[in-house]
Amino acid sequence: MRKLLSAMTGLAGGALLSSQAFAQEIRNPAEEWEHLWNEVILDITVIGVIMSVAAIVMLIKYRATSPDQVGTAKKLTTVQSISFALIPASIFMADDFYLAANGWTVWNAYRRVPENAMEVKVTAYQWYFEFEYPDGTVADGSLGDDDKPQAIKIPAGQPVVFRMTSEDVIHSFGLPYYRVKEDVMPGRITYIWVNPDKEQTEAVLQCAEFCGNDHSQMANPIHAVPQAEFDAWLAAKADE
Numbered sequence: 001m002r003k004l005l006s007a008m009t010g011l012a013g014g015a016l017l018s019s020q021a022f023a024q025e026i027r028n029p030a031e032e033w034e035h036l037w038n039e040v041i042l043d044i045t046v047i048g049v050i051m052s053v054a055a056i057v058m059l060i061k062y063r064a065t066s067p068d069q070v071g072t073a074k075k076l077t078t079v080q081s082i083s084f085a086l087i088p089a090s091i092f093m094a095d096d097f098y099l100a101a102n103g104w105t106v107w108n109a110y111r112r113v114p115e116n117a118m119e120v121k122v123t124a125y126q127w128y129f130e131f132e133y134p135d136g137t138v139a140d141g142s143l144g145d146d147d148k149p150q151a152i153k154i155p156a157g158q159p160v161v162f163r164m165t166s167e168d169v170i171h172s173f174g175l176p177y178y179r180v181k182e183d184v185m186p187g188r189i190t191y192i193w194v195n196p197d198k199e200q201t202e203a204v205l206q207c208a209e210f211c212g213n214d215h216s217q218m219a220n221p222i223h224a225v226p227q228a229e230f231d232a233w234l235a236a237k238a239d240e
């Protein structure tokens with residue numbers, strides 16, 4: 001009995017600990033999205049293969065062997081008819097609900113901004129994005145001297161939340177590398193956050209809503225760099 005009691009308190013303590021760990025845990029929506037995507041692809045492949053094999057087997061097995069052959073399928077009982085319809089439908093629906101539930105979980109990761117996230121205010125104009133950092137420094141993403149949209153930097157190893165609005169038309173903040181995209185509208189503030197857990201110079205921000213003549217110019221590389229490099233870049237921007 002004592003053993004059982006201590007096991008139960010242990011379990012309760014463990015559950016409490018893990019719920020605290022969950023509250024502090026910083027998630028990675030891009031990774032979760034990736035995982036869900038693979039799950040969906042796997043599921044539709046398995047279902048597709050099962051259905052195709054069943055169809056092909058039945059086509060061959062029950063094919064007519066002479067032109068005047070008449071089918072002699074025996075009549076199904078009510079229970080058989082209902083089972084044939086309901087059992088496969090229930091299996092597929094259960095899978096759909098499972099994927100939908102996982103989709104909601106990923107959606108929650110996308111909507112819940114970690115407390116330690118650095119906030120960057122984004123204002124979209126025709127045709128560039130402007131970024132304001134917590135210290136008030138503004139980096140504008142318009143074309144640089146080389147006629148290319150300027151690179152924007154964020155520190156690696158810290159979540160970053162972008163709070164966005166537009167001064168003119170509807171734009172969209174699309175960062176395929178981090179699997180995020182959100183509309184940027186006048187008169188409204190929208191947000192997305194990313195978790196740049198490692199350094200990278202591959203991500204490109206692309207306006208994903210056709211917003212006029214130079215829409216394609218709204219394409220800034222977003223580099224996640226070490227904190228020291230980020231600080232130096234920000235200081236240089238402040239001096240500009």
Ligand SMILES: [Cu+2]
Pocket residue numbers: 124127170171172207208209210211215218
């Ligand atoms: Cu745009």
